[in-house]
Amino acid sequence: xxxxxxxxxxxxxxxxxxxxxxxxxxxxxxxxxxxxxxxxxxxxxxxxxxxxxxxxxxxxxxxxxxxxxxxxxxxxxxxxxxxxxxxxxxxxxxxxxxxxxxxxxxxxxxxxxxxxxxxxxxxxxxxxxxxxxxxxxxxxxxxxxxxxxxxxxxxxxxxxxxxxxxxxxxxxxxxxxxxxxxxxxxxxxxxxxxxxxxxxxxxxxxxxxxxxxxxxxxxxxxxxxxxxxxxxxxxxxxxxxxxxxxxxxxxxxxxxxxxxxxxxxxxxxxxxxxxxxxxxxxxxxxxxxxxxxxxxxxxxxxxxxxxxxxxxxxxxxxxxxxxxxxxxxxxxxxxxxxxxxxxxxxxxx
Numbered sequence: 169x170x171x172x173x174x175x176x177x178x179x180x181x182x183x184x185x186x187x188x189x190x191x192x193x194x195x196x197x198x199x200x201x202x203x204x205x206x207x208x209x210x211x212x213x214x215x216x217x218x219x220x221x222x223x224x225x226x227x228x229x230x231x232x233x234x235x236x237x238x239x240x241x242x243x244x245x246x247x248x249x250x251x252x253x254x255x256x257x258x259x260x261x262x263x264x265x266x267x268x269x270x271x272x273x274x275x276x277x278x279x280x281x282x283x284x285x286x287x288x289x290x291x292x293x294x295x296x297x298x299x300x301x302x303x304x305x306x307x308x309x310x311x312x313x314x315x316x317x318x319x320x321x322x323x324x325x326x327x328x329x330x331x332x333x334x335x336x337x338x339x340x341x342x343x344x345x346x347x348x349x350x351x352x353x354x355x356x357x358x359x360x361x362x363x364x365x366x367x368x369x370x371x372x373x374x375x376x377x378x379x380x381x382x383x384x385x386x387x388x389x390x391x392x393x394x395x396x397x398x399x400x401x402x403x404x405x406x407x408x409x410x411x412x413x414x415x416x417x418x419x420x421x422x423x424x425x426x427x428x429x430x431x432x433x434x435x436x437x438x439x440x441x442x443x444x445x446x447x448x449x450x451x452x453x454x455x456x457x458x459x460x461x462x463x464x465x466x467x468x469x470x471x472x473x474x475x476x477x478x479x480x481x482x483x484x485x486x487x488x489x490x491x492x493x494x495x496x497x498x499x500x501x502x503x504x505x506x507x508x509x510x511x512x513x514x515x516x517x
Contacts, residue, residue, distance in 0.1 A: 183242035241266035
């Protein structure tokens with residue numbers, strides 16, 4: 169391998185899973201974050217090197233990346249941390265990975281793609297459950313129809329969210345329902361987009377959601393019309409509809425901060441037993457220019473389990489020279505079959 173892996177935000181819920189798994193796979197990652205006591209304690213526990221820097225200290229971040237080939241950024245919310253880490257990666261010519269599912273971060277990385285290519289740096293947001301399985305499945309079905317025009321992705325991922333995921337969900341409620349139409353992301357009334365999908369156990373009602381596949385799948389497939397759905401019970405669908413009148417309030421920074429402080433009192437995330445027991449399910453369907461249809465399903469480990477597996481596997485491939493400069497998605501860099509190489513993933517066309 170050339171260079172080393174650094175995991176920033178390694179003391180958070182997902183960061184710890186990534187650090188433990190990377191160590192088990194022999195990658196010897198550097199664990200990093202802003203809290204010296206917590207970072208040093210984790211490093212001592214895992215027998216790894218520790219580095220400390222605040223995300224808003226540009227000089228310290230650049231120093232943090234000395235001798236590092238790839239950063240796996242796990243400190244969210246990424247809307248508040250991604251740009252700082254990206255600038256440090258440009259300054260040190262370090263490949264950038266993160267585990268976000270936030271549309272603005274994907275758009276930011278996409279907008280910086282040309283700069284990254286000039287510096288021979290790869291930018292790949294979303295190397296976890298968002299968006300590895302859905303991006304790979306979207307690329308798979310799109311390749312099975314001529315000139316894919318329409319793409320629909322539906323996700324069923326139950327379980328206890330981490331605090332970081334809950335905070336991102338608060339931001340998503342403020343965004344309303346987003347879709348891609350004729351190549352552009354546009355807003356629809358919250359709760360107005362609903363459809364049934366079969367995840368393998370009969371039709372399930374799903375609601376449109378503002379997920380990062382609207383950017384990633386566009387880059388991977390060039391389908392001009394994209395919709396992304398989450399499985400949603402009656403209560404969730406009612407909440408989405410009610411969020412319409414509340415959307416302006418939910419976008420107010422003080423309200424967001426207040427809700428996020430409430431989230432800080434929640435449990436850190438699912439325990440090992442829940443991660444091992446739960447499964448994730450994804451359906452993707454593509455429609456070609458002549459009306460041809462292709463549909464496929466994925467059955468995956470739970471969201472945080474898959475994030476651990478996928479994030480470390482992609483980092484390993486980057487360390488072994490597999491990075492492609494510029495903005496990339498998991499499928500554009502490593503192919504639609506990337507997800508099938510992960511433990512306990514099954515597909516059904």
